[in-house]
Amino acid sequence: MSTPIPLPESTHITSTGDLFEEYLENIASSMGATAAAQTRETAISVVSNCVSAYAEAFGEGSVGKNASGKIAPKSPGESSKVANVTGLLYGKVQSGKTNTSMATVALALENGFRCFVVLTSDNTLLGTLIAKDFKDQLASGPIVYDWEEWHTDPKEFGKRIRQDSRLEDTGVVFITTKNTHHLKSLSVVLREARARHFPALILDDEADNASLDTTKASRSRGNEVEPGATYARIGDIRQELAEHVYLQITATPQSLFLQAVDDPCKPRFCVMSKPGDGYVGGSDFFSEDSVMQREVDPDEFDALRSGKITVGTGPRAPRGLRDALTLFFLGCAQMRLQDLSLVRFSFLAHIDITRVNHGELRTVINDHVTWLDKALRGRLSASDTKEAEADLARAYEDLKKTTKGLKPLNELRKSVERSLRNVRAEIINSDTGGQQVPYQNGPNIFVGGNRLSRGVRIDNLMVTYYGRDAKVKLMDTVHQHARMFGYREKLRATTRLFSTRTILDSFKIIHDADEGLREAIGQDPTNMELKPVWIGPKLKPTRANVLNPFDLGVVLPGRNIYPWCPKYKVADVNSLTKELDSLLKGYEEKKYHDVPVSFLAKLLALTPGEERDGWIWTAGRVREILRALEGSKIGINRGLLHISTRKGAGHEVERKIETPTDTADGKDLAQAKKLYKQAVPILFLRKQRGAKDPDKWDDCPFYAPTLALPRVKFAFMFSNV
Structure with missing residues (x-):
């Protein structure tokens, strides 16, 4: 779990409550005690951070332990501008983030939050399922409404909530899909209910799906266009809630790196939710x-x-x-x-x-x-x-x-x-x-x-x-x-x-790329263990004019990388092999030779490989990694070269057809790791005989590279598009 933002001494939260404990008992009975304990820990971390961020932005007293649950009236001339208080809840696909959301609502209610808005994907089935979960699991807590209950007359619906003092009394959860019509109607409900007088928490499920501003890129080029419709409607809802925390919920670690690399408006806090036993x-x-x-x-x-x-x-x-x-x-x-x-x-x-x-x-x-x-x-x-x-x-x-x-x-x-x-x-x-x-x-x-x-x-x-x-x-x-x-x-x-x-x-x-990003993020997403170093062209917007987090890739330090398959056709490699033979004369086989990183780059330029979507190795990307290693941030200018040719006869590795062809010798990689502690880049060049039968090559020798990256405090980020 992530470490919560340190709370000021005067800001405390209530970490228990009847509804919260009742909900956790349900989790324990259906998913086990460990899952319940992890849900408790994550919810407490989220609410602690929400209360801290809220107090920092709006002042103390409205939320937290013994809070009023109301927003103090503003003095004449005091700004009524809605502050951007954003947090991030980050977990894995299908790992129970909805459970954590419900636990968060239950505990936030105990700490003075009274208005809750839950935004789901523009998917009626999913929205219906989430609404049912909230109604079933929080039956003894706040009143839960979904978009079907207010869509015919949102103005009258909001008035009834105000007249019945629902927000002040029990608190209210509003659940809606990100359908623009439903979002617009919810703005009316919130306005008529006078929701702006109560502390609010917005939970945006799958926040990187449909909530992004699809016209931001166009505006950045000087075009006068309105913000994307869904983004604008969510903005209207936020305007109706004078003091609120906007909690983004996502399973994509790419989002965190996009914020680290590109986004000037980072969340004030981030909580990592780990899956429980049985996931x-x-x-x-x-x-x-x-x-x-x-x-x-x-x-x-x-x-x-x-x-x-x-x-x-x-x-x-x-x-x-x-x-x-x-x-x-x-x-x-x-x-x-x-x-x-x-x-x-x-x-x-x-x-x-x-x-x-x-x-x-x-x-x-x-x-x-x-x-x-x-x-x-x-x-x-x-x-x-x-x-x-x-x-x-x-x-x-x-x-x-x-x-x-x-x-x-x-x-x-x-x-x-x-x-x-x-x-x-x-x-x-x-x-x-x-x-x-x-x-x-x-x-x-x-x-x-x-x-x-x-x-x-x-x-x-x-x-x-x-x-x-x-x-x-x-x-x-x-x-x-x-x-x-x-x-x-x-x-x-x-x-x-x-x-x-x-x-x-x-x-x-x-999956490997996903796990690599999670490893780079570490246990505390607010203080990532590895700092991103961008290599190659910057991310470009998708056709929808938003940055797509799935277009982001990462190469982690300490990893061994190689082409999907070395180029092996006579026309592609015959002259390159002869040039490499000449360059490598004088370098003893099976030894580690200290050379400039620029020389490693020169050798790699002569070892082309097949490139595949999603596969880390491309010629340009490897070149940029070596350039980044030499740069001022990292400052590694020398590396090691290891050559193996079997005295010129060449190795015999079979070419794989639908899977990567790994030509490296595992013993050599392990030996290098032990001897040099992954302090510098090491290029392994293994000459292959390239026999057509039975190894499926083209009867032409060639060199196959594997690059062992040093274990530095940087992750190499790149665009997949």
Whole structure:
């Protein structure tokens, strides 16, 4: 957890209260004592910082321990300008930030805050879910209203709140999506309710999604244009609340670095929320030793998107989808028999944003479920039954790898046979509007589109079948569609992600970059452990004219970096190899040679590599890193060179096709780390023989580089676009 801003001696908070303790008891019963303790710690940190920042901006007495809960009348001539008091709550995807928000509201209420505004994404389903959570979990606390309750007559609605003294009496929570019409109506409600007379807290969920000023870049070029509509409407709400704290909530560490690098208006405080026990996240799905990934042939997703699925005898679903569904059904049976408290489970298929494809995929899934149901019960041919049994056996062998206490296959089969006849896939996309996710007991199958965006929860999601077109930029989608993340410890053994190797590798790259940013931020986001050093071209606005945090990348100190794949074609490297052979004459093999950093840069210019979206290594970026090392901030002018050619014969490393080709020798890297303590950059050049068979090269020798970066107090920031 982050260290709260030190509070002035005269500013104290109440760190407990009936509603706060009641809510934490609910967290403990549903998620465990550790999760409740972490939620308590984070909420106390957030409220402590909010009270401190509020007191600094507006004076003491309105909020905090024994606070009045009212704003003192302003003296004649005193400024009524709304101060910009902004804080940041930063956590992980699907890690319980909504729980922390509710705990924060419960504790802030005890400390004098009376008006709460909760802004959700412009997604009716998500907004409805969050509103229901607040109403259910804070039933004995402030009155909770959502946009549906005031949209017909916001003026009259606000008057009733004022007449009933709701803000002064119990406090009020207003929940709305970031739909501009709803935001405009809320401004009217707040004005009529006289909300500006009470201390307020605005909680902006996914603050980097839809809340940014989309015309800021245009205005900076001298164009006279109005601020973006959503940004402007949120600004109107802030104007109606004379004294408030604006709390941004996000799971994207990129946002913090954008503020550190680009934004002159930084938050006054930042609190890091850590996930509790039982959280299943990126490290589980995308680590090197993950047991949750399953590869699917990319041609399968292409066929599903095109609608060209061959219909004949037997199952209609292609192999990957068949395996995913069968494992899901067996996993459901295992979990039901193992834990009677688990009554419903979910499968998510997400292959495209096109609604026509959603309908086609639903048909394919439903046809396959019908086939599997009948085949297992002997209602089809003997060959169908045999094929269905083979599918079950495949899935059972898969579950054996991860599931302790796996029930006998015959026992699981009986459970599957009883459950399949009522299983039907449901579509969740923009056509289904704001409806709740339609769960039933037992297996649930959902086909989704963009409506499955940030924050939308899928209960007990066990298996995800993900095939979004690889041409779509995945940096956004891993965050927007990471519905597989969440508190699912009980389902960990049966959880799977089915996708193509390319997508899985892309997700891993994104996850590693994400974790790198979190590591750079450290435990206290208000005092980042590593200072950013910008390299290369500055970030450019996206087409929406806002800076996109997903366009930000980072290279951490102490890391080993290398090309996705060295260039190896004769036309590309033949002359370069000869030039390197000449330059490297006189340097003894397998020794560390002290050389200028500029010489390392010269050698690297002769070792071109393939460049991939999201992959750290590009020729320009590496050149800029070395230039930054030599610069005044860091001041490292010399490095080490290590060469290995096997006495000119060359090494024999096989070229990887869909994954990075790492040509380095792990023993050499470990030795260098031990000898030189990562104090200077070290360039490892390994000459490759480049044989066409069996190593998949072009019968031309070449040099493959690995650059070991020094462990300095700086992170190298760059634009991905």
